[in-house]
Amino acid sequence: MNIDERFLRALRDIVGESGLIDGVADRITYESDALTHLRAVPGVVVLPVSVPQVQEVVRLCHSAGVPFVARGHGTGLSGGALPVEDGVLIVLTRLDRILDIDAPNRRMTVQPGVTNLEISRRAAPFGLYYAPDPSSQQVCSIGGNVAENSGGAHCLKYGFTVHHVLGLELVMPDGALVRLGGPVPDTPGFDLVGALVGSEGTLGIVTEVVLRLLRLPEDVRTLLAAFPSTDAAGAAVSGIIAAGIIPAAVEMMDRLTIEAAEAAVHPNFPQAEAVLIVELDGQRAEVDALFRRVESVCREAGASEVRVAADAEERARFWTGRKAAFAAMGRVSPDYYVQDGVIPRTKLSEVLRRIRALAGRSGLRIGNVFHAGDGNLHPLICYDGAVVGQAALAADVGGEILQYCVEVGGSITGEHGVGADKAAHMPKMFSEVDLDTMQRLRCAFDPSGLCNPQKIFPTPRLCGEVPGPYRAHPAERAGLAERF
Amino acid sequence: MAAVDELAAVAARVAGEDAVQVGSTAVCGVVPAIVVAPESVAAVSETLRWAHGRRLAVVPTGAGTKLEWGGVPRRIDLLLSLGRLDAVVAHRHGDLTATVQAGAPLGRVNELLRREGQWLPLDPAYAARATIGGIVATNDAGPRRHRHGAPRELILGVTFVRADGAIASAGGIVVKNVAGYDLSRLLTGSFGALGVVVQATFKLSPLPPASRTVVAAGLNSGTIEGAIRAVMASQLTPSALEVQGPPFALLARFETVQEASERQAEEVAALWRGCGAADTRVLTGAAETERWTAHHDAVWGREDDVCRIGLLPDQLPGLLEEFAGLLRHHGVDGQLAGRVETGALHARIGSDAAASQSIVDRLRLRVEGGGGHVVVLRGSPALRAKVGPWGAMGDAARVMDAVKRRFDPEGILSQGRWPFAEGRA
Numbered sequence A: 001m002n003i004d005e006r007f008l009r010a011l012r013d014i015v016g017e018s019g020l021i022d023g024v025a026d027r028i029t030y031e032s033d034a035l036t037h038l039r040a041v042p043g044v045v046v047l048p049v050s051v052p053q054v055q056e057v058v059r060l061c062h063s064a065g066v067p068f069v070a071r072g073h074g075t076g077l078s079g080g081a082l083p084v085e086d087g088v089l090i091v092l093t094r095l096d097r098i099l100d101i102d103a104p105n106r107r108m109t110v111q112p113g114v115t116n117l118e119i120s121r122r123a124a125p126f127g128l129y130y131a132p133d134p135s136s137q138q139v140c141s142i143g144g145n146v147a148e149n150s151g152g153a154h155c156l157k158y159g160f161t162v163h164h165v166l167g168l169e170l171v172m173p174d175g176a177l178v179r180l181g182g183p184v185p186d187t188p189g190f191d192l193v194g195a196l197v198g199s200e201g202t203l204g205i206v207t208e209v210v211l212r213l214l215r216l217p218e219d220v221r222t223l224l225a226a227f228p229s230t231d232a233a234g235a236a237v238s239g240i241i242a243a244g245i246i247p248a249a250v251e252m253m254d255r256l257t258i259e260a261a262e263a264a265v266h267p268n269f270p271q272a273e274a275v276l277i278v279e280l281d282g283q284r285a286e287v288d289a290l291f292r293r294v295e296s297v298c299r300e301a302g303a304s305e306v307r308v309a310a311d312a313e314e315r316a317r318f319w320t321g322r323k324a325a326f327a328a329m330g331r332v333s334p335d336y337y338v339q340d341g342v343i344p345r346t347k348l349s350e351v352l353r354r355i356r357a358l359a360g361r362s363g364l365r366i367g368n369v370f371h372a373g374d375g376n377l378h379p380l381i382c383y384d385g386a387v388v389g390q391a392a393l394a395a396d397v398g399g400e401i402l403q404y405c406v407e408v409g410g411s412i413t414g415e416h417g418v419g420a421d422k423a424a425h426m427p428k429m430f431s432e433v434d435l436d437t438m439q440r441l442r443c444a445f446d447p448s449g450l451c452n453p454q455k456i457f458p459t460p461r462l463c464g465e466v467p468g469p470y471r472a473h474p475a476e477r478a479g480l481a482e483r484f
Numbered sequence B: 001m002a003a004v005d006e007l008a009a010v011a012a013r014v015a016g017e018d019a020v021q022v023g024s025t026a027v028c029g030v031v032p033a034i035v036v037a038p039e040s041v042a043a044v045s046e047t048l049r050w051a052h053g054r055r056l057a058v059v060p061t062g063a064g065t066k067l068e069w070g071g072v073p074r075r076i077d078l079l080l081s082l083g084r085l086d087a088v089v090a091h092r093h094g095d096l097t098a099t100v101q102a103g104a105p106l107g108r109v110n111e112l113l114r115r116e117g118q119w120l121p122l123d124p125a126y127a128a129r130a131t132i133g134g135i136v137a138t139n140d141a142g143p144r145r146h147r148h149g150a151p152r153e154l155i156l157g158v159t160f161v162r163a164d165g166a167i168a169s170a171g172g173i174v175v176k177n178v179a180g181y182d183l184s185r186l187l188t189g190s191f192g193a194l195g196v197v198v199q200a201t202f203k204l205s206p207l208p209p210a211s212r213t214v215v216a217a218g219l220n221s222g223t224i225e226g227a228i229r230a231v232m233a234s235q236l237t238p239s240a241l242e243v244q245g246p247p248f249a250l251l252a253r254f255e256t257v258q259e260a261s262e263r264q265a266e267e268v269a270a271l272w273r274g275c276g277a278a279d280t281r282v283l284t285g286a287a288e289t290e291r292w293t294a295h296h297d298a299v300w301g302r303e304d305d306v307c308r309i310g311l312l313p314d315q316l317p318g319l320l321e322e323f324a325g326l327l328r329h330h331g332v333d334g335q336l337a338g339r340v341e342t343g344a345l346h347a348r349i350g351s352d353a354a355a356s357q358s359i360v361d362r363l364r365l366r367v368e369g370g371g372g373h374v375v376v377l378r379g380s381p382a383l384r385a386k387v388g389p390w391g392a393m394g395d396a397a398r399v400m401d402a403v404k405r406r407f408d409p410e411g412i413l414s415q416g417r418w419p420f421a422e423g424r425a
């Protein structure tokens, strides 16, 4: 169904005048997430302030057959929150309350619009923090993090969003409200929290999140090492892992991204082909012993310089340089496309070599920043949108890099999600049966396919009837034998 | 009997002559008609395709160490053994990952991984014999869960055979990956009700170079609460933090570089002595290993009824007291062991159905209000019929029911394990 006057009136009755945006100029603000080349102006935008409002909006959409898309803070990089033109965009930024801080049990319950950083900020007075730290943490919402299973530099040791979410409240695609998991581990039943995290807003709308907090570590030590090549830096990463050390974070930047970061935020990084930022945290005696080993591994791998952060301020400067890397590309290129692929860490030099060759062949510069410990690459493909054909070329180059990732056993996305951007690449990783099986999960949650449609899957599956209770044939009831 | 023979004959044509066996020990009092142990993933697929067409009730099994857990199977036409699929498919030590077939026993997997100084850091019940498939299906974890998490935290990818025989994969072999739905986690802890896991990939850990365990024994409920608080408020980073009893003891394990392990052990020992735990000792080597074996056996060493308890950590001291009181009241010789900070416990409660029923009811009364639960893993069918193995599941049950129907529309997999999609097949 289309959005008509009656539908709009019903929406307005639910969210009020201040919660509804239907003027075209205002709706355009929401036409994309941070992947700006995919755009669609939503039919109407609502900004509910309560869970019952979310429920009623969804119920209305469900009964009218209108598709709807959840949006957090719109920092997604895969077009996950790309609106549907004839649909409703449900923006969750006004559900932004911290509902409970249970310091003794190290739990926090929050609404989806709370930003990632705010959670750690509010936990800090208790000596606690929330571990997953996407570079966008100041601006992205926890609801978006849950939807994307977001990661961050410190996920090497502490895991991703899925490792820190204990429970969810979900508005199902038919408007029903359910609680999955909870503050206590191992809630009886299937691990629907595990399935929900990373489902990219396609299984319902998260309205509450129960999080696990960690104690702030006693000691944090950070070093910055400069290398004559990305291969040498890669060898250092392998050496650290081979020494049995799992750092809190290992991040790599190559020459182009170092230059860009330097131009943008002046972190005073050394001039080098590659830098590594390695951070260890934990109990002091342990960090002491391991940090010395990390330093010597870096030197053995050929580091021309190893800087140890003297204090929190210097550490913060290292991280500013790293976390600003994406945005900093704007300093060296009119446009850039952030790619997100994963490889087994041991394939790093092989894949980087292929990316370099590709850059040469395509004529586009490609910078590389990665979560090196996890093998999560973020090639930054520079192009000029004003030059006819370059945007398309950049997209092709991105697709080819994903192909390299898959060929060495990796993934087409490590943390940004499939969204609208990579749905077409899914068959690179998964067979038709795999995709059909995943869609069975979707059908269980959203048989009418209205909840964030056209994301993740290259071809949506029609769900058909919900399989009803099976009724035994009378002959069968007679006994075992009849069924063979 | 004729029916069983016919079933066996057809199964032999489908899965291979040597894959079929008639007769097997009962599972929770239910005798499987036949046992089929296919030798390849393709044969598992063929077997399920056939079973699906005939609506045979199938229960997958590995070493059978946890086959009795959960709801009582309503009927078993076919006990599907994964025991012959026991290869370690790949150990990518540079990437700290391994891909393993479902039937491989964890003990053997870890022997292989050890060659490169790594391991799959899981210590579930019956860890040596338990197979990867069974560990994934039950999401069972032991003391090291404190640091490393349960199987759901370590699984990276899965290949499984659907109820209809189709072979599906999700996830992958890299440690970071958000492509597609996370069916690995959906399957983990599903007790064989959504698909038959044939292979899984895990994140590994380096073997710790040194280990120390501190044991504080003979604690009363007052000292135990203080001792738990003290260690949780400290900056110590144990790999396991356990309670066991009654009489209650606390155990903290430090697996890291030698120096840090020694120093932290001394520190926690001093902390605990300061809390009034007079009998506090630091163990290493054989004595340490022995103590952890005793810890495991306290719950799993007898064929008694066993529950899994989940609760908020700050409810633990109260629960310990109540548990000890219940055992005394019923004259039952039980034991509890579990993760202090996670709030995941296992409790052995004897084997007297009436006493067990009363204990489960009382424990549920205590923890359910705070969002906790008590699941009967092992117990007589009578006990499970009385108390229900899973306890309350809330409004999520409706969604789980829908998931079950989509993954297993004919309801052939592990019928009765869960109270979902009942009334079929």
Ligand SMILES: Cc1cc2nc3c(=O)[nH]c(=O)nc-3n(C[C@H](O)[C@H](O)[C@H](O)COP(=O)(O)OP(=O)(O)OC[C@H]3O[C@@H](n4cnc5c(N)ncnc54)[C@H](O)[C@@H]3O)c2cc1C
Pocket (backbone or CB within 6 Å): A033, A034, A069, A070, A071, A072, A073, A074, A075, A076, A077, A079, A080, A081, A092, A112, A133, A134, A135, A136, A139, A140, A141, A142, A143, A144, A145, A146, A147, A148, A149, A150, A151, A152, A153, A200, A201, A202, A204, A205, A206, A207, A326, A327, A415, A416, A452
């Ligand atoms: C500069 C920059 C750096 C970044 N760095 C990182 C990084 O280091 N690591 C990382 O993982 N990501 C990173 N990202 C990507 C992005 O920040 C994350 O994906 C983030 O989780 C998105 O949150 P959001 O609130 O902006 O969600 P949106 O972009 O608004 O939405 C993302 C997805 O979540 C769904 N969604 C949002 N809220 C809900 C809800 N309540 N219920 C259900 N579904 C919902 C949407 O439908 C959509 O599919 C970065 C992005 C930028 C721009």
